Amino acid sequence: MGERPVVQYAVEDGIAVITIDNPPVNALGAGVSDGIVAGVDRANADPAVKAIVLIGAGRSFIAGADIRRFGTKRETPARRSYDALEGGGKPVVAAIHGYALGGGLENALCCTWRIAVPSAKVGLPEVLIGILPGGGGTQRLPRLIGAKAALEMISTGRHVPAPEAKALGIIDALVDGDLRSAAIAFARDVAGKPLRRIGEMPPPAAEPGMFEMARKAIARKARNQKAPYHCIAAVEAATRLPFTEGIAEEKRLFGELENSDEARALRYAFFAEREVARLPHLPKDAPTPEIRTMAVVGAGTMGGGIAMSCADAGLPVKLLDASAETLERGLRRIRDNYAVSVKRGSLTQAEMDQRLTLIEPVESYADIADCDAVIEAVFEQIAVKEQVFAELDHAMKPGALLFSNTSAIDIDKIAAATKRPQDVAGTHFFAPANVMKLFEVVEGSATAPATMLAAMKLGRAIGKVSAYAGNCDGFVANRSRIPFTMEQNLMVEEGALPEQIDRVMVEFGYPMGPFAVNDLSGLDVSYQTRRRRKAEDPDYRMLPVPDQLVEMGRKGQKTGAGWYRYEPGDRMPHPDPEVARIIQEVAAENGIAQRAFSDEEVLQRLLFGSINEACKMIAEGKCLRASDLDVMWLNGFGFPRYRGGLMFWADGIGAREIYNQIAAWHQRYGARWAPAPLLREAAEKGGLLRELRAPQLQ
Ligand code: T1G
Numbered sequence: 001m002g003e004r005p006v007v008q009y010a011v012e013d014g015i016a017v018i019t020i021d022n023p024p025v026n027a028l029g030a031g032v033s034d035g036i037v038a039g040v041d042r043a044n045a046d047p048a049v050k051a052i053v054l055i056g057a058g059r060s061f062i063a064g065a066d067i068r069r070f071g072t073k074r075e076t077p078a079r080r081s082y083d084a085l086e087g088g089g090k091p092v093v094a095a096i097h098g099y100a101l102g103g104g105l106e107n108a109l110c111c112t113w114r115i116a117v118p119s120a121k122v123g124l125p126e127v128l129i130g131i132l133p134g135g136g137g138t139q140r141l142p143r144l145i146g147a148k149a150a151l152e153m154i155s156t157g158r159h160v161p162a163p164e165a166k167a168l169g170i171i172d173a174l175v176d177g178d179l180r181s182a183a184i185a186f187a188r189d190v191a192g193k194p195l196r197r198i199g200e201m202p203p204p205a206a207e208p209g210m211f212e213m214a215r216k217a218i219a220r221k222a223r224n225q226k227a228p229y230h231c232i233a234a235v236e237a238a239t240r241l242p243f244t245e246g247i248a249e250e251k252r253l254f255g256e257l258e259n260s261d262e263a264r265a266l267r268y269a270f271f272a273e274r275e276v277a278r279l280p281h282l283p284k285d286a287p288t289p290e291i292r293t294m295a296v297v298g299a300g301t302m303g304g305g306i307a308m309s310c311a312d313a314g315l316p317v318k319l320l321d322a323s324a325e326t327l328e329r330g331l332r333r334i335r336d337n338y339a340v341s342v343k344r345g346s347l348t349q350a351e352m353d354q355r356l357t358l359i360e361p362v363e364s365y366a367d368i369a370d371c372d373a374v375i376e377a378v379f380e381q382i383a384v385k386e387q388v389f390a391e392l393d394h395a396m397k398p399g400a401l402l403f404s405n406t407s408a409i410d411i412d413k414i415a416a417a418t419k420r421p422q423d424v425a426g427t428h429f430f431a432p433a434n435v436m437k438l439f440e441v442v443e444g445s446a447t448a449p450a451t452m453l454a455a456m457k458l459g460r461a462i463g464k465v466s467a468y469a470g471n472c473d474g475f476v477a478n479r480s481r482i483p484f485t486m487e488q489n490l491m492v493e494e495g496a497l498p499e500q501i502d503r504v505m506v507e508f509g510y511p512m513g514p515f516a517v518n519d520l521s522g523l524d525v526s527y528q529t530r531r532r533r534k535a536e537d538p539d540y541r542m543l544p545v546p547d548q549l550v551e552m553g554r555k556g557q558k559t560g561a562g563w564y565r566y567e568p569g570d571r572m573p574h575p576d577p578e579v580a581r582i583i584q585e586v587a588a589e590n591g592i593a594q595r596a597f598s599d600e601e602v603l604q605r606l607l608f609g610s611i612n613e614a615c616k617m618i619a620e621g622k623c624l625r626a627s628d629l630d631v632m633w634l635n636g637f638g639f640p641r642y643r644g645g646l647m648f649w650a651d652g653i654g655a656r657e658i659y660n661q662i663a664a665w666h667q668r669y670g671a672r673w674a675p676a677p678l679l680r681e682a683a684e685k686g687g688l689l690r691e692l693r694a695p696q697l698q
Contacts, residue, residue, distance in 0.1 A: 007035025008057075009042060014050045015187045016043035017180070025063035026056045028081075028103045036081035036107065044088045050191035053183040054085070054111055055095040061120070064102025067129060067267055071259055082136050085110035086197050091190045095183035096120045096171070101159065105170075106135030109144065112195050115173045115186055116162040122170055125157035129270055130227045130263030130642060134254040136199070138234035139246040143201040145169050150204075151214060151235045155228055199243050206239035224509055225642050227257050261652070265644030268690070269634060272627035272645065276467050277460065279452060281624070281696040286449035289401065291458050295320060295368035296375050297388055299330025299361075302405055303377035305433025308334055311358040312434065313462040318360045318368045327361050334359060337434065365395035373401040373458065375427055382409055386417040393418035401451055403427040407478060411444035411471045421446035425455050428475060429464075430636050438636030439464035442475050465635045470622030477632040479617060480646075483609025485526075486672070488514050489543045491605055493587050495594030498563045499575045504602045509640025514606075515563040516573050519556035523549055523563075544586045549579070604661060611650045611689065612662055615676035618692045626692040647690040659683035 006022040006029065018039035020026040036054070043049045056062055085092050085107060094100070094108035096116035105122050108114050116122070124133045124141065132138060133154060142150035145168045153160060165171040175182040214232050222228040230253045237249040257263050292315075296307045299321035310317040321327040338355065341347035368374060374396060376388050385406065392402050402424045404414050415421035426442025439459035443452055452468075459466030469476040492498060502513020518526070527550040533540045549555075549562060556562035557571060564573030587594050597605075617623040630645020643649045650658055659680055665673040682689055 005035065006031045007039060009039045011043075011046070011049060012184055013188070014048055014191075015184045016046070016049045016052045017184065018043070018052060018054050019057050020055070020062055021057035023058050025060045025099065026058065026104070027063050027066040028107075029066035029069070032062075033077055033081040037077070037079050037084040040081075040084040040088050040092070044090055049090065051090055051187035052088070052092040053095055053180070053187050054092055054107065055180060055183060056098065058098075060098030060104075061094070061096040061100040062104025062107060063099045064104050064125075065135075067270060070129075070131070070267060071264060080135070081107055082110045086199055089195075091187065091193065091195055093183050093187045093190065095179050096122065096162070097179050099123075099159070102126055102133060102137075103135045106133060106137040106140070109137065109140040109170075109198055112197075113172050113186065113190055114170060115175050115179075115183060116165070116171045117176070117179055118162050118174050120162040120165075121159040122162065122165045123157065123159040124154050125159065127155060127227050127231050128157040128266065130225075130260060130266040131257045132227060132231045132234055132250070132254055134250065136247055136250070138231070138250045139238045139243055140198040141170075142204045142235055142238040143243075144198050147204045147206050147235060147239050148210065150238075151210070151232065154235055155214065155218065155231045203239050203241065203243075203246075206236070211236045223507075224640070225262055226260055227262060230254075230257055262642045265642055265648055268627075268644045268648050269630070269641055272631050273465060273634075275625065276465065276628045276631045277456060279449075279456065279468055279624070281694075282449040282452060286453055288453040288457055289372070289399065289450055291315075291372045291401065291454060291461070293371045294318070294373055294375070295362075295371040296377055297321070297368075297392070298376060298378035299327045300377065300379075301333070302429060302431065302433050304330045304334045304337075305431070305435075306375055306377055306405065306429055307359050308337065308355070308434035309429070309462045309464070311355040314358070315462060316358045316360070318362045318371060320362050320365070320368055322363070324363060327363065331359070331361055365391050369395045369397055369400075371396070371400060373403060373454070375403045375405055377405040377429075380406060380409065382413055385409055385414050389414055389417040389424070393420060399423070401425070401454055403455060405429055405433075408474055411442050412446070415444050415446055422448040423451055425451050426469070426471070426475065427455050427459070428469070428477075430477070436636060437463070437465045438477065438632055439466045440469045440475055440477055440632070441466055442469045442471055444471050465631060467628050467632050468624050470617070470620065472617070472620070472622050476617055476623045476629065477636050479622075480610045480613050480629055480632070481637065483613050483672070484514070484606050486541070487605045487609050489546065491597060491602065492545055492583055493590070493592050494597070495587070496597040496602055497575070497580060497583075499573075500597065500599070501602055501606070502573075504599045505606070507599075508603060509643060510638055518546075519562035519564055519566075519573065520571075522556045522558055524555045544590065545583055548582055548586065552582075554579075605665075607646060607649070608658055608662055608665075609673070610646060611658060612673070612676050612679055614647060615678040615682070615689070615692065618694050619676065619678040621694040621696050624694045624697055626690050630690065645690070647692070650689045655679060655682035655687060655689050658689075 008019040008021055010017045022029050022032055043052045092111040094111040094114045097120050100108050100122040124137045126133050149168055162171055166174055211232055218228050234250050234253050237246045294310050294315055294317040296303050297320045299319050307317050307319045338352040342349055342352050378384050378388055404426050407428055411426045415424035425447045428440035430436035430438045441455045456466040498515035502515050505513045523546055554561040557566055560566050565576040614629045623629055626647040630647050633639035633646045634641055659675055662673055662675045
């Protein structure tokens with residue numbers, strides 16, 4: 001039995017049905033466009049055929065061009081499916097379920113009619129992978145729905161739910177029940193009716209200044225990027241040029257983007273965020289227990305945010321706290337958070353009420369005993385964790401999964417407080433837990449594969465990006481961040497000013513610099529952490545400058561001063577000569593010579609240490625893939641997405657140059673800059689850092 005063709009053709013009662021069958025999402029891979037062209041030509045040539053239906057098999061219509069093919073040599077097809085669909089003599093009905101994205105929607109826009117099931121989503125998300133719609137979408141969509149609405153869709157790349165797409169005029173009818181038979185019936189109805197060709201519609205009007213305003217609006221967010229501006233230029237062309245010239249302009253702009261650094265980085269990030277979900281080192285047949293009911297222990301800030309994440313995803317959750325007072329305070333904080341979203345319009349009152357019904361406050365372990373899984377989010381002290389896990393071990397039903405949201409405590413120590421360490425893993429959220437997408441799943445030495453797989457799946461189910469981490473101090477994400485924070489503070493002692501370091505990182509693409517972020521989250525939090533660390537490790541390197549700031553009462557925005565000073569009611573950071581004076585004093589007291597720093601050295605000192613640490617963690621098997629670390633920095637630390645991630649960015653410089661610089665700093669600054677053997681190896685072999693993988697994946 002030969003391979004099933006990616007495009008199938010059938011005729012039913014005079015209606016030709018062209019089915020795209022290219023799993024998993026019917027991307028326009030090899031043979032798909034040609035298959036559509038052949039199907040349309042065949043239908044148009046068959047007098048028995050009155051109309052045509054274009055539909056997707058499996059879970060989706062068409063999710064766009066095959067992203068893997070970008071940047072590779074591709075033959076230009078003689079005729080593209082867009083031209084065949086729009087140019088034929090018989091009506092074509094696009095029948096949409098799942099996703100019609102990118103080239104998928106562009107093919108649908110070339111059909112005469114579009115119908116969809118209410119759960120479908122349509123969009124032109126090309127800007128999210130650093131390009132623009134290259135199948136006529138920038139010229140046809142504005143003609144169909146107007147320049148303003150089209151510009152919003154193309155410059156945001158958002159997936160538009162079918163009911164809204166109907167309201168916009170993209171979808172002609174919403175259908176329930178079996179889509180295929182509904183489409184055939186619809187096609188029969190429109191057979192013989194005049195054909196509508198969007199390409200023949202006049203250029204849409206443009207509101208005066210709308211494109212200038214659009215450029216200004218994205219200036220901050222699209223810093224250093226090209227694709228968002230090209231998207232605006234392409235839609236602007238649709239309002240100025242006849243269709244054929246507009247298509248040529250779209251093609252020209254697309255050509256400028258396809259192989260740009262930005263597009264290659266965003267494509268890498270797209271696939272890295274899919275790869276991170278895989279744990280190939282676990283047995284293939286390991287089961288993944290279903291988690292239908294959740295519990296969270298600890299109604300503090302993190303516990304409340306975790307409960308919200310579950311409720312936001314429709315997962316019922318019991319929120320347990322030993323004290324009724326803390327529980328009530330936790331619930332109030334949850335209600336207040338939702339109320340802010342309702343006020344901002346990102347949530348309706350009905351949605352807020354519905355989510356609150358999914359969060360059930362309880363006061364005893366017996367109340368959560370039946371839940372499939374529980375996440376502990378209590379105070380970050382081993383004794384407290386051990387006591388909670390002993391309670392859970394006693395109360396929870398057999399087979400229940402016991403997760404800890406600890407950000408630093410040894411998972412094996414926590415698991416040892418139970419008689420079922422195989423059911424224990426770390427599920428590390430990043431603050432605020434209901435907002436940040438990163439979800440680190442930490443494997444203890446006794447954690448069963450099923451427990452790991454269930455935790456990874458839980459993360460995806462609550463809208464997070466699940467990433468594997470081995471059990472070590474700071475796990476993977478925070479451990480990779482320690483050199484960044486250390487160098488940030490040490491450079492200040494050596495003469496770099498906070499405002500220079502922040503400017504370098506903002507110009508690099510971060511929304512805020514690290515010192516401004518410290519002031520936002522409060523300097524006293526890390527001050528306490530340093531005290532605890534020093535108590536545990538006498539050799540721990542203290543940071544006298546931020547310590548002095550805190551001891552002077554400069555705890556950040558909340559006290560009107562930290563690394564910067566703030567005007568009352570204003571979050572704008574203002575450089576403060578007082579801080580510069582403290583820095584010079586501390587440097588003098590510690591005999592640290594001060595000097596000027598180039599912006600390049602500032603950037604490299606901040607990021608090279610984390611690259612080095614990443615190589616160590618990969619070699620230790622704590623981080624499975626360099627691309628996982630990139631996913632963590634993109635979803636946990638706000639690393640500029642159009643740079644792909646830390647290791648992808650590092651490859652732009654090259655392992656050899658990075659190794660040489662680190663080796664030089666090793667000479668100058670000592671052990672903290674000892675080059676990782678895996679980095680040296682990559683430097684010697686000329687390997688790509690983003691392709692580094694842990695021993696267990698070799
Ligand atoms: N090309 C190649 N592979 C794709 C793909 C695509 N367009 N979309 C998904 N996959 C793979 C993905 O890697 C994964 O593989 C599997 O499908 C399931 O995906 C001419 C230029 C559709 C919303 O940007 O946003 O058209 O890991 O895990 O969470 O103008 O996939 O299993 O091996 O993400 O349910 C425009 C990209 C292309 C859409 C489904 N289209 N895809 O999400 O599943 S450019 C896009 C998505 C274009 C034209 C231009 C999502 C999804 P694997 P998944 P999901």
